[in-house]
Amino acid sequence: MSLLEIKDLGISFGGLKAVDGVGFEVSEREIVSVIGPNGAGKTTLFNMISGVYRPQRGSVHLDGQEVTGTEPHHLAALGLSRTFQNLQIFQEMSVLDNAVAGFHLRERGSILADMLSLPSVHRRARVARDGAMALLDRVGLADLANEEAGNLSYGRLKRLEIARALAVDPRILLLDEPAAGCNAVETEEIDALIAELAREGVAILLVEHDMKLVMKISNHVIVLDRGRKIAEGPPAEVSRNPEVIAAYLGAEEEDDAHADG
Amino acid sequence: MSKWLQLAILAALIAALPLLFPSGYYYRIGALVFVNALAVIGLAILIGQAGQISLGHAGFAGIGAYSCALGPEWLGLHPALSLLAGAALSGVTALLIGRPILRLRGYYLAVATLGFGILVAMVIQNERALTGGPDGMAVAELGLRDLLRDLGWRIGGGEFWYAVSGIVLILGAWIALNIFDSPTGRAMRALHGSEVAARTVGIDVASYKLKAFVISAVYASVSGSLLALQNRYITPDVAGFLHSIELVTMTVLGGAGSIMGAVFGAAILTILPQVLTALADYEQLVLGAIMIVVMIFMPQGLLPYISRRLRRTGK
Numbered sequence: 001m002s003l004l005e006i007k008d009l010g011i012s013f014g015g016l017k018a019v020d021g022v023g024f025e026v027s028e029r030e031i032v033s034v035i036g037p038n039g040a041g042k043t044t045l046f047n048m049i050s051g052v053y054r055p056q057r058g059s060v061h062l063d064g065q066e067v068t069g070t071e072p073h074h075l076a077a078l079g080l081s082r083t084f085q086n087l088q089i090f091q092e093m094s095v096l097d098n099a100v101a102g103f104h105l106r107e108r109g110s111i112l113a114d115m116l117s118l119p120s121v122h123r124r125a126r127v128a129r130d131g132a133m134a135l136l137d138r139v140g141l142a143d144l145a146n147e148e149a150g151n152l153s154y155g156r157l158k159r160l161e162i163a164r165a166l167a168v169d170p171r172i173l174l175l176d177e178p179a180a181g182c183n184a185v186e187t188e189e190i191d192a193l194i195a196e197l198a199r200e201g202v203a204i205l206l207v208e209h210d211m212k213l214v215m216k217i218s219n220h221v222i223v224l225d226r227g228r229k230i231a232e233g234p235p236a237e238v239s240r241n242p243e244v245i246a247a248y249l250g251a252e253e254e255d256d257a258h259a260d261g
Numbered sequence: 262m263s264k265w266l267q268l269a270i271l272a273a274l275i276a277a278l279p280l281l282f283p284s285g286y287y288y289r290i291g292a293l294v295f296v297n298a299l300a301v302i303g304l305a306i307l308i309g310q311a312g313q314i315s316l317g318h319a320g321f322a323g324i325g326a327y328s329c330a331l332g333p334e335w336l337g338l339h340p341a342l343s344l345l346a347g348a349a350l351s352g353v354t355a356l357l358i359g360r361p362i363l364r365l366r367g368y369y370l371a372v373a374t375l376g377f378g379i380l381v382a383m384v385i386q387n388e389r390a391l392t393g394g395p396d397g398m399a400v401a402e403l404g405l406r407d408l409l410r411d412l413g414w415r416i417g418g419g420e421f422w423y424a425v426s427g428i429v430l431i432l433g434a435w436i437a438l439n440i441f442d443s444p445t446g447r448a449m450r451a452l453h454g455s456e457v458a459a460r461t462v463g464i465d466v467a468s469y470k471l472k473a474f475v476i477s478a479v480y481a482s483v484s485g486s487l488l489a490l491q492n493r494y495i496t497p498d499v500a501g502f503l504h505s506i507e508l509v510t511m512t513v514l515g516g517a518g519s520i521m522g523a524v525f526g527a528a529i530l531t532i533l534p535q536v537l538t539a540l541a542d543y544e545q546l547v548l549g550a551i552m553i554v555v556m557i558f559m560p561q562g563l564l565p566y567i568s569r570r571l572r573r574t575g576k
Contacts, residue, residue: 052457076463090454092518093447101451105463107444111472114443115436121443128444168462 002027003203004080004172009048009058010227018044020227021058024220026172031194031204033214033235036224037247042207043085045224046176049205050082051075062172077105079171083161083178085207091150095141098149098160099132100125102167135163139193155182162193172203179210191217215239223247264438267521271434275427279420288419290535295426296487298527301511302430302437302520303480308509309517310446311473312453313363314371316505317378321351321478322485323385323500327392329489333401335391340403344486351482352475359474363467375502382500397496400489422491429487430524433480437520440476449473481508514555516562525564 002025009022019041026032034042047053049060054069061067062078070078081102090098100107107128113121136142139159144152149160158178165173175194179187187210195217198204208214214221214235221238223231225247231238238244278291300322307313328347332338338346362373385392392398406421416424440446452459452466460466489495498504507530515526533551537544559566 050461052460071465072457072460073463073465076461082461084458088455088458090451090458092454093450097447097450101447101459101464102462104444104448104451108448109444111445114445115439115476117439117443121439124444125442164458164462 003063004049004205005061006049007059007061009045009055009060011044011048011053011056017227019048019055019224022222022224022227022229023058024222024229024232026203026205028171028201028203029198030219031198031206031217032220032222033206033208033218034222034224035208035211035214039226040224040247041227042224043176044227046082046174046205046207050080050174076168076170079169080174081165081168081170081172082174083158083165083176085176085180087154087157087161089149089157089160091148093149094145095136095147095149095152095160096129096132096145099136099163099167100128102135102164103128103131105168106131132163132167135166136160138166139163140189155186158182158186159190162190166197170202172205173197174205176207177209178206179208179213187213211239264435264442267438268431268435271521271524272431275431279423285417285419288417288423290532292419292422292426292491293488294528294531295423295430296484296491297508297511297531298524299426299430299433299487300481300484300508301515301523301527302433303477303484304508304512305517305520305523306437306440306449306480307473307477308512309519309523310441310449310453311470312449313470313473314367314509315374315474315477316371316502316509317374317376317381318477318481318508319485319500319502319504320378320381321355321481322488322504322508323381323497324351324354325482325485326489326495326499327385327485328482329486330398330400330495331391334398340401340490341405344483344490347486348479348482351478355475355478356471359471360467363470363474375505378500378502378505382497382502385497385500392497395497397494400493400495402493403490418491422487426487426491429483433483434520434524441520445469445472510552514552514563516564516566518561519564522562522564526562529563 004026007023010020011018022045024032034045036042044053048055051070051072059066059068062080067075067078090101107124109120109124133142133145136145139162141156141160141163149157152160162178179190182190191213194204206218218235221232221235222229223238223244230247231241231244279288282288300318304315304318307315325347328350329340329343332343332346333340358377362370365373386395406416409416448459448464448469451464452469456466485499488499511526511530512523514530516522533548534544537547540547555563
């Protein structure tokens with residue numbers, strides 16, 4: 001059975017159907033990519049799956065359990081975590097504290113214990129800190145652990161977001177343009193990291209503009225255009241689909257920017 | 262700076278400052294600084310940590326102050342128990358009103374909390390039979406000083422309240438620093454940085470905003486109680502709009518991001534008006550100008566600015 005099951009998901013903003021009846025599945029160890037021109041509804045789709053928006057129709061199932069419209073913090077507890085296209089970093093916290101914040105669900109205790117600084121607080125904090133350091137090491141940020149996050153370069157912040165999302169210990173990870181704004185070397189590193197995570201059993205749902213990356217690492221590709229799913233299949237097949245090519249070329253005639261999804 | 266170092270510095274200052282006092286009057290100013298600092302520490306948790314504004318926290322100070330005034334008179338409650346009852350009442354009130362109003366953001370939240378503060382002040386003003394209205398009312402003696410005298414330790418009123426407020430302030434700073442260093446503090450700073458990101462790592466944003474609100478309300482309440490007990494008299498001004506603004510100004514001026522900044526801000530804005538009285542008519546003008554200059558050149562607040570300068574020259 002698939003880990004994440006999306007059925008007929010839809011939402012409108014002021015009469016505009018941002019996402020219209022989209023459905024697909026993601027299994028463990030699988031990398032599924034969502035592609036499409038700007039304004040196709042990719043980020044909106046992500047926001048509905050991750051509970052940031054409440055879908056107006058359709059359903060989301062996580063491991064067989066319906067989680068449609070569930071608050072993001074409950075979804076995190078169920079093993080779904082994500083990164084953001086436009087960075088959502090805790091700017092004024094240290095790099096390490098950003099990653100430690102990802103351990104919130106495992107680190108939190110009673111507020112009274114926190115107020116009195118009981119030994120249990122320190123024990124949990126130590127575990128969270130060790131885990132966070134290991135994750136920072138994994139994304140290559142360990143030597144910047146005590147730096148204020150706001151001082152980091154864009155590419156590093158992208159990796160910090162991934163580390164923070166991994167701290168939740170997700171079973172499914174939603175990555176919204178993890179390689180955007182990264183140079184070739186950084187993209188390569190992120191690419192390797194994603195493939196490695198999938199091998200470890202994490203299901204990956206990816207929105208990405210870098211076609212090379214998508215075609216290289218995805219098992220399955222979903223193509224959105226104006227809120228609707230127009231194609232899906234293995235990368236090689238999708239890239240030959242005439243409707244997909246038309247959607248992309250059409251979009252490029254209107255504007256060739258590649259900012260918002 | 263480590264928690265224990267900060268607490269040690271605070272305790273040393275509180276213990277050593279009286280050596281410089283030329284007269285008993287200064288003990289009263291010192292006690293007033295500590296009482297204000299306590300409320301401001303609470304606001305540093307709400308504003309500096311959780312990033313939520315309140316323009317009505319004097320309302321909680323009013324609840325605390327009038328609990329100490331009304332408890333002994335109407336319920337026969339000991340003043341110390343009245344302080345605790347007031348803190349509990351403030352906490353419960355914050356819990357009840359916090360749920361709906363903390364859904365609001367930015368200036369909407371500011372206006373809603375402002376409304377709460379004005380409401381409390383109006384109730385106190387209008388319930389003359391109970392509170393004496395705008396004239397205020399007398400507050401019972403705490404009684405601890407008599408107890409000490411019976412034990413053979415004579416201590417003046419100024420010194421006594423300086424010591425009590427100082428001890429409560431150290432306790433309050435200790436709890437606030439614990440929160441700062443804990444998962445709760447991290448969750449509050451995280452939601453301050455990005456609510457949506459905080460939610461996706463499992464932080465229940467609404468619940469942590471509420472916790473910050475309730476904690477800060479209890480701090481304000483205890484501050485109001487101590488003020489009532491040491492002045493032995495209380496007027497509705499303690500719950501007034503101006504007091505709310507004063508508390509927020511102290512928080513931001515000192516540096517909302519740090520607990521010691523809060524204490525510093527309270528000290529500056531309590532002492533400065535005393536010093537500036539020499540300027541008579543121009544007192545408010547100079548005070549306002551100092552505040553504007555600080556906020557323009559040190560937007561992070563006084564203490565963070567000073568500590569950064571010190572670190573830079575130290576290098």
